[in-house]
Amino acid sequence: MRERRIRSRGLYPFLAGIFLFLLSVILFFSRMSSADNSSKKLPYKFFPNDFGPPSVDVSHYPPEIKGDYHLFLRKCSVCHTVARPLNAQFLQLSADHVARFKSDHPDFKSVSTDIVMPGPKAWALIVNRMMAKPGASISPQDGKKIVEFLVYDSKVRKTGKNFPAWETHREELLAHFRKLYPEMYKFLREIGEL
Ligand code: HEC
Known part of the structure; x- marks a missing residue:
């Protein structure tokens, strides 16, 4: 006891x-x-673009651009959907086209790079970055064709008479994303990707 x-x-x-x-x-x-x-250590990135449509109507595009589009659909849908590039802000224009684009949009500063981010190598830089990722099998020749498609397509959908519709579309995507994923929205802003 x-x-x-x-x-x-x-x-x-x-x-x-x-x-x-x-x-x-x-x-x-x-x-x-x-x-x-x-927000500093989010494990991976996703983007407002991801929530837009994953295809585009190419029926009025020139035949070679249509071919490039099909290559793009195959190569750029391996790690994320093609909604990511198709609804992205990037617009590749030559330097004087960029200047013209800005003068066509005197309110460009308020439109901001969230809506359209023009640059002389905008798509080339993105495609090169994607080609370097492990798991991407995109030859330099395919890369070139994909850039051709993206340059053509963004010019059609993001400039001229289609600009207002594009602006509304991006604004809606951003508002939707900000509401659903405030942390990721803040993170992308902090690292300058929005
Ligand atoms: C091997 C996987 C992989 C492939 C293939 C791939 N991507 Fe990506 N992509 C990613 C990852 C991961 C991210 C997010 C990290 C980053 O931004 O680098 C991303 C992000 C992006 C973004 C958003 C970039 C930003 O800063 O807003 C775009 C646009 C994009 N990809 C376009 C493409 C295009 C166009 C292709 C085809 C040429 C492609 N991706 C193929 C993995 C891939």
Whole structure:
């Protein structure tokens, strides 16, 4: 009897010790995972573009651009859908076209790069970046054709008489994304991708 009482007296501090140990392990990991959720360390990126349509009507495009489109559909849908490039802000124009585009849109600063981000190598840079990713099998020749399609397509849909419709479309995508994924929206803004 005596012996048992001594043993059970030793048991409570022991259990309390285990309890405190487990509690601190749980607290440690929950702090770590909440740090992971902070906007600086989001595990992967997704974009407002992803929520737009994953195809485009090419029936009025020149035949060679239609061919490039089919190549683009095959090569650029391996890791994300083609909604990502098709609804993106990028617009590749030569330097003087960029200047003209800006003067056509005196309110360009307020339109901002969220809607259209023009640059002389806008698509070439993106496609090169994608070609370098592990798992992408895109030859330099295919890359060129894909850039040709993207340059042509963005010029048709993002400039001239189609600009207002494009602007509305992007604004809707951004508003939708901001509401559903405020953390990712903030993150993309912080790293300058919106
Ligand atoms: C091997 C996987 C892979 C393939 C193939 C791929 N992508 Fe991507 N793409 C990604 C990843 C991962 C991201 C997000 C990280 C980043 O922006 O680099 C991304 C992001 C993008 C973005 C958003 C970039 C931004 O900064 O807003 C565009 C646009 C894009 N891809 C277009 C394309 C096009 C066009 C092709 C075909 C030439 C393509 N992707 C093929 C993996 C891929």
